[in-house]
Amino acid sequence: HPMSLRDKIRYIIHLLYDIPAYILVITFKLLNNPLNSLYxxxxxxxxxxxxxxxxxxxxxxxxxxxxxxxxCAEYYGPRKTYAKYNIKQLRLPTIDCTLPSLQSIEKAIKFMNEAYINNEKIFVHCKAGMGRSATIVLCHLVANEKMSTDDAFKLIKEKRPEVTATIIDYECVK
Known part of the structure; x- marks a missing residue:
């Protein structure tokens, strides 16, 4: 079936932005000079x-x-290596520079809550750990840790200064 205009735009963004940005991040990591800290x-x-x-x-x-x-919409993750270490992955493909959907936020919060109930640690990531993943962690802190949005954002920003400052203004966070 023919692609909608929205799908065509997403595909163009994927070709012109996602793939080169992904290659850049991986190249810097392989050179032992990551753009941002792993965690x-x-x-x-x-x-x-x-x-x-x-x-x-x-x-x-x-x-x-x-x-x-x-x-990451652009990265499936090292699934075989996760399996080797018994690490569970929830992949919620979200295009870079876009907001996670409410459905994705709800799934992530539920998954993160499962980790806490099982007394396990959780790692939330996107390409750089600044936008999509930070939004999920912010929502988690508000929903599961009962923090105010402001306090949760301050904590995230204190622990990972490179986080995008505008995530606190996203409608999905409120």
Whole structure:
């Protein structure tokens, strides 16, 4: 069937932005000069960061990560390596520079709550750990940790300064 205008625009963005940005992030990681740190610990159980490679999964496992929320539309994640370490991944494909849907936010909050109930640590990531994933962590802190939006944002910004300042203004956060 023919593509809608919205789908055509998304595809063009994917070709012109997502793929080159993904290649840039991976190249810098392979050169041991990542653009952003792999992770920042936000709370005892919650970590926020950028996309992990197969080589990063051992590091995540060593700090006790057993749940991962992957917000990347452009990256499936190192699924085989997660399986090797018994790490569960929830992938909620969200195009970079767009907001997660309310359905994705609800799924992520439920998954994160499951991690807490099981006393496990969780890692939430997108490409750089600044927008999509930070939005999910913000919503989680408000929903599951009963923090105010302002306090949750201040905590995230304190722990991971590179987080996009505008996430607090997103309608889906309120």
């Amino acid at each position: 920042s610990q936000i709370t005892t159980y919650c970590y926020l960061g950028c996309l992990p490679t197969h080589a990063d999964v051992e590091t995540l496992n060593n700090i006790g990560i057993k749940y991962v929320v992957n917000m």
